[in-house]
Amino acid sequence: MGTPASVVSEPPPWQAPTEARGRKQASANIFQDAELLQIQGLFQRSGDQLAEERAQIIWECAGDHRVAEALKRLRRKRPPRQKPLGHSLHHCSRLRIPEPPSPLADPQSATETASNEQYLHSRRTSARIRRNWRKPGPTSYLHQIRH
Secondary structure, eight states, X not given: OOOOXXXXXXXXXXXXXXXXXTSOOOOSOTTTTOOHHHHHHHHHHTTOTXXXXXXXXXXXXXXXXXXXXXXXXXXHTSOOOOOOOOHHHHHHHHOOOOOOOOTTOOXXXXXXXXXXXXXXXXXXHHHHHHHHHHSOOHHHHHXXXXX
16 A cells, blocks of 8 residues: 555645745734834724724734734723613613703702713713724724734
């Protein structure tokens, strides 16, 4: 019995095929030769809220294997996700009946009204931020490159 043809025809694992030797070698880090402003522009154009911070981390770690870990750490800084409301409850939570201001309002109730308005504004802002966090950002493709 002889040696199987597949074993005889395969080149040794340490020797690259002829067509592969002529190609340019791929870079493990696509940001290796990029400048800080270029990276910031990339993230800003993609609509990233933390474009400057992400770009700074990538630029500092350029050529380093820790780039993916740094981006994962940034990703963990996101606020914890809350359970999504049902469709009908979600719309009801936005409804608000404005109350007419009373002419004889005391300063305490005026302060409470102002703090309630700030609370509602911050909730709307945080809901908008949460919606934007769900959009795929530049880190999603970086994660795929790393793994």
